[in-house]
Amino acid sequence: MEDDDAELLRALWRRPGGEPVRGPGRKASLTLDAILDAGTAIADDRAAPPLSMRLVADRLGRTPMALYSYVAHKRALMRLMYDRVHAEFPEIDGPDPAARVLAWADALTDLYARHHWLGEVSWARPVLGPHEQAVLEALLVQLTPLDLAPDRVRALVAALFALCRNTGRLIGDARHAAETSDESAWWADQSAAFQDAAPDFAERFPLSAALGAAPRTDPLPAEGTYLERTARAELHSATRLLLAGAALKE
Amino acid sequence: MEDDDAELLRALWRRPGGEPVRGPGRKASLTLDAILDAGTAIADDRAAPPLSMRLVADRLGRTPMALYSYVAHKRALMRLMYDRVHAEFPEIDGPDPAARVLAWADALTDLYARHHWLGEVSWARPVLGPHEQAVLEALLVQLTPLDLAPDRVRALVAALFALCRNTGRLIGDARHAAETSDESAWWADQSAAFQDAAPDFAERFPLSAALGAAPRTDPLPAEGTYLERTARAELHSATRLLLAGAALKE
DNA sequence: CCTAATAGTGTACGGTGTAGAGAAATTATT
DNA sequence: AATAATTTCTCTACACCGTACACTATTAGG
Numbered sequence: 206m207e208d209d210d211a212e213l214l215r216a217l218w219r220r221p222g223g224e225p226v227r228g229p230g231r232k233a234s235l236t237l238d239a240i241l242d243a244g245t246a247i248a249d250d251r252a253a254p255p256l257s258m259r260l261v262a263d264r265l266g267r268t269p270m271a272l273y274s275y276v277a278h279k280r281a282l283m284r285l286m287y288d289r290v291h292a293e294f295p296e297i298d299g300p301d302p303a304a305r306v307l308a309w310a311d312a313l314t315d316l317y318a319r320h321h322w323l324g325e326v327s328w329a330r331p332v333l334g335p336h337e338q339a340v341l342e343a344l345l346v347q348l349t350p351l352d353l354a355p356d357r358v359r360a361l362v363a364a365l366f367a368l369c370r371n372t373g374r375l376i377g378d379a380r381h382a383a384e385t386s387d388e389s390a391w392w393a394d395q396s397a398a399f400q401d402a403a404p405d406f407a408e409r410f411p412l413s414a415a416l417g418a419a420p421r422t423d424p425l426p427a428e429g430t431y432l433e434r435t436a437r438a439e440l441h442s443a444t445r446l447l448l449a450g451a452a453l454k455e
Numbered sequence: 456m457e458d459d460d461a462e463l464l465r466a467l468w469r470r471p472g473g474e475p476v477r478g479p480g481r482k483a484s485l486t487l488d489a490i491l492d493a494g495t496a497i498a499d500d501r502a503a504p505p506l507s508m509r510l511v512a513d514r515l516g517r518t519p520m521a522l523y524s525y526v527a528h529k530r531a532l533m534r535l536m537y538d539r540v541h542a543e544f545p546e547i548d549g550p551d552p553a554a555r556v557l558a559w560a561d562a563l564t565d566l567y568a569r570h571h572w573l574g575e576v577s578w579a580r581p582v583l584g585p586h587e588q589a590v591l592e593a594l595l596v597q598l599t600p601l602d603l604a605p606d607r608v609r610a611l612v613a614a615l616f617a618l619c620r621n622t623g624r625l626i627g628d629a630r631h632a633a634e635t636s637d638e639s640a641w642w643a644d645q646s647a648a649f650q651d652a653a654p655d656f657a658e659r660f661p662l663s664a665a666l667g668a669a670p671r672t673d674p675l676p677a678e679g680t681y682l683e684r685t686a687r688a689e690l691h692s693a694t695r696l697l698l699a700g701a702a703l704k705e
Numbered sequence: 706c707c708t709a710a711t712a713g714t715g716t717a718c719g720g721t722g723t724a725g726a727g728a729a730a731t732t733a734t735t
Numbered sequence: 736a737a738t739a740a741t742t743t744c745t746c747t748a749c750a751c752c753g754t755a756c757a758c759t760a761t762t763a764g765g
Contacts, residue, residue: 210641211648218652229732230742257721270723271744279722324574328621329628329682332645335653338660345662355669359685360692367621368614371578378579391460391580398461402468403585410588412595419605432579435609442610447693450700480711481761507752520754521713529753707765714759721752727745734739 209277210332216281217288217334235265237275241289244282248322251381256283256322287326288334290316297343303448305347310369310444313340314437317373321381324374357451364447372440379432388430459527460582466531467538467584485515487525491539494532498572501631506533506572537576538584540566547593553698555597560619560694563590564687567623571631574624607701614697622690629682638680 216237219225243264248256258279262269276282295312299305317323333341344365348358382388399406407414423442425434466487469475493514498506508529512519526532545562549555567573583591594615598608632638649656657664673692675684 210645214645214648214652227732228742229730229740231730231744233743235743254720258723259721268745270746273723274743327628328625329632330641330645332649335659338663342660342663345666349662354672355666356671356673356688356692357696358666359671360689360696363622363686363689364614364618364693364696367617370621371617372613375578378577382579395460395464395580395582398464399582402464409585410592412599413588413592416595416605416608421606421609422604423606436613438606439610439613442606443614443697446607446610446614446700447696448700449703450696450698453699477763478711479709479761479763481713483712485712504751508754509752518714520715523754524712709764710762712759712761714757716755716757718755719753722750724747724749726747728743729745730741730743732739732741735737 209281210330212277213281213284214332216276216285217332233274235267235271235275237285238289239265240272240275240282241286244286245290245320248283248286249320251321251377252384258282283322283326284332285334287323288336290320290323291334291336291340293319294336294340294343297347302347302350303445306344306365306448307441307444309344309347310365310440311437313366313369314373314376314440317370318377318380321374321377324370351448351452353451361447361451365444368440368443372436375436376429376433379430379436383430388432459531460580462527463531463534464582466526466535467582483524485517485521485525487535488539489515490522490525490532491536494536495540495570498533498536499570501571501627502634508532533572533576534582535584537573538586540570540573541584541586541590543569544586544590544593547597552597552600553695556594556615556698557691557694559594559597560615560690561687563616563619564623564626564690567620568627568630571624571627574620601698601702603701611697611701615694618690618693622686625686626679626683629680629686633680638682 240261244256244261247253247260247264254260256279258269258272261282262272272282276285294316297305297309297312299308341362344362345358348361353361382391403409421435421438423438426437428434429437490511494506494511497503497510497514504510506529508519508522511532512522515521522532526535544566547555547559547562549558591612594612595608598611603611632641653659671685671688673688676687678684679687
């Protein structure tokens with residue numbers, strides 16, 4: 206257990222071209238990076254079967270067990286893939302700090318939407334890798350000009366990560382569902398069936414019903430499914446609320 | 456696909472003692488509720504192997520395939536379990552609206568921490584069940600006295616659900632990790648190994664390093680692992696930021 | 706009593722992660 | 736140069752998974 210974790214840490218933080226010290230023994234014909242790329246390509250494709258050691262091995266022309274010289278187990282593979290895709294995170298830019306925080310949130314949400322399997326990686330025992338650490342640092346860069354107390358920064362960071370994680374996952378799922386079957390038809394069927402199954406909805410949950418009926422006034426983004434656009438709007442709005450709350454003195 | 460969804464909806468919203476219309480055919484020897492309870496008991500136990508149709512069937516003295524008369528597939532089973540555990544959600548009480556929202560957040564976080572598998576259920580195509588709907592309604596009850604614009608309420612709801620989902624999952628994972636191996640020993644080993652693997656951390660990520668070194672001033676809850684206590688503190692702090700931001704007029 | 710419908714069993718298929726034994730290949734040592 | 740040590744990689748095998756399919760057992764209505 207400890208051994209595995211230490212090895213994982215070393216793999217995460219290895220120097221990019223760091224050859225792993227040659228001794229005796231057969232030459233390696235694969236690289237860890239090649240394995241991570243293959244794994245990511247497989248995991249990203251939601252239409253295809255999900256990530257498995259066999260599929261990764263097939264794609265590289267090896268047997269499944271060959272991967273275990275590079276990676277202790279599937280969890281470690283995913284943990285390494287997880288950090289690696291954070292390298293895609295773009296440079297953040299914007300006219301003012303608030304806009305840059307919004308841009309950061311959009312970028313992280315996009316990352317989670319593109320790589321839906323990111324959500325499967327647990328955060329307990331947080332062994333951050335360098336790329337995920339860079340994403341966090343990028344957020345802190347935007348927050349420093351606001352000059353907030355450390356505890357507030359921590360709360361903001363936690364909230365923003367949670368929000369982006371969730372919104373990104375939702376958007377990813379929604380995009381996939383939209384590809385699989387017609388969205389508006391599904392909603393129509395669904396609400397008809399719902400009327401049937403829960404005719405007393407409005408009486409049992411009056412506030413929910415009222416909120417559902419209340420029109421949206423915030424502008425919606427132009428692209429994506431309806432679910433995606435509302436999720437994005439709520440992400441933006443919530444981010445602004447957080448920033449506004451954090452800016453208060455008291 | 457539509458058929459499945461409609462059936463799921465009916466199962467979710469069925470009247471508690473609603474017998475499913477008797478016609479010809481053999482009498483049922485199980486109830487859906489018994490299956491959901493068995494499944495929940497199995498899924499909750501993190502030390503034991505994860506939920507599987509075979510384990511549920513074993514616990515009920517049936518063959519795995521017998522379950523498929525009650526449930527279309529494992530996803531549907533989990534979806535029904537998901538809604539059912541939301542029935543555990545407690546009554547919310549507190550001196551003022553803000554305190555009640557905090558209590559609500561604590562309760563939802565607890566729910567996710569106790570049932571770690573809740574996080575596996577997707578939110579795309581949101582077919583809410585009655586118990587989850589009741590949890591949402593409970594939040595809206597606390598928010599109405601604040602008299603906020605609908606879009607703000609939506610943003611708050613999204614953010615709070617995301618926060619609680621994430622924090623709850625984190626806490627659940629942390630509790631399990633704490634049972635499995637000694638927490639402080641792990642942290643010590645980890646930080647030693649980390650020093651070794653990333654000696655230049657402070658130079659590469661100065662803001663992260665500074666934030667990590669900055670002392671916490673917010674009071675930490677008394678119980679739980681260190682990770683759980685800090686996560687809870689950040690949840691509270693973030694919730695307060697959200698409420699403060701939402702209370703601004705503009 | 707017969708028919709139709711439902712519940713439940715048994716078997717089987719194609720998939721999973723990975724343990725373990727051994728072969729092949731490479732370097733360091735004698 | 737021969738051998739030993741060490742690593743990569745293959746092969747086989749195990750225990751498990753979700754669930755399709757064919758079948759039997761049981762029940763209610765005509």
